[in-house]
Amino acid sequence: MSPVIVCPSCDLAHRQDSIRTTERTQCARCRAWLQHPDGAALDSAIALALCALILLAFSNAYPLVTMQANGNSRDTTLIGAALGFYAQGYASLGALVFLTTVIAPLLQILALLFVLIPLWRGSRPRGQHTLLRVLMQVRVWSFMEVFMLGALVALVRLAKFAHIAPGIALWCCVLLMLCLSELTSITSPEQLWRWVERSRE
Ligand SMILES: [Zn+2]
Incomplete structure (x- = not known):
């Protein structure tokens, strides 16, 4: 068959x-x-993964939003949002935000780079099968778009009560979301195994 x-x-x-x-x-x-055609897509996948890694670093290093009310100004980062849930007694929600917006995208990008860069150089990466299995497992836990949608709804509602200024990290998160969805589409499991098969020839 x-x-x-x-x-x-x-x-x-x-x-x-x-x-x-x-x-x-x-x-x-x-x-x-x-x-997609093999050669071009492998280069694009590595470029997108590196781009996503830089955007993820910026998303966590800079403030997500700055809120001004009654003369006070406060800003928060992505990790700060997770810690905020934890501090208010929502430990499991904080852990879920941290897992789905920081850990899962980071593991997804790193696992892809560890597999793709050796394939691009024509060698076989060590622990390739384990990495590909890890990649498929963490992919389903990457919910950047769900977090962004929730954050945008919350910001629109908060805008009635305080002045909200989007931070650099918010724009980086939007770009990261687009970058990760394109990366997931060009590195489907079938495509990854095709590249692995080709490296054995
Ligand atoms: Zn179809």
Whole structure:
């Protein structure tokens, strides 16, 4: 039986022998991308992962928002938001915010870089299979977009009571969200295993 590629958007199965691995291929039904040309996408994936790493560092180093009310000014960072939940007695919520917005994206980016950079240089990374398994596990825990949506709703409501100024980190979070979603789309599990297979040839 020939292997199949399942569309990530609509679950339509395509026979792989009718698809050339060197081509960009779209789903026959919903036009979602099934695969990208190998060489270009590997370079793009590494560039996007490095970009995401820098954006993640900026997201945590600078204030997310600055709030001014009654002459007082306060700002908070991403980690500060998680610590704020912890300090108010919502320890599990604080841990969840920290896990889904800092730890999971960081592990996702680092695991990808540890796998992709050796593949790009033509060598086989150590512990490749373990890293790929870790990557698939942490990906489902990366919820940057959910956090951003919640934060934006909260900020719009708070704007009635205080002056809210978005910080550098908020813009970095928006860019990081876009960067991670593109990175996830071009490094699908099928694509990662194709690069690994190619490195063995
Ligand atoms: Zn489809």
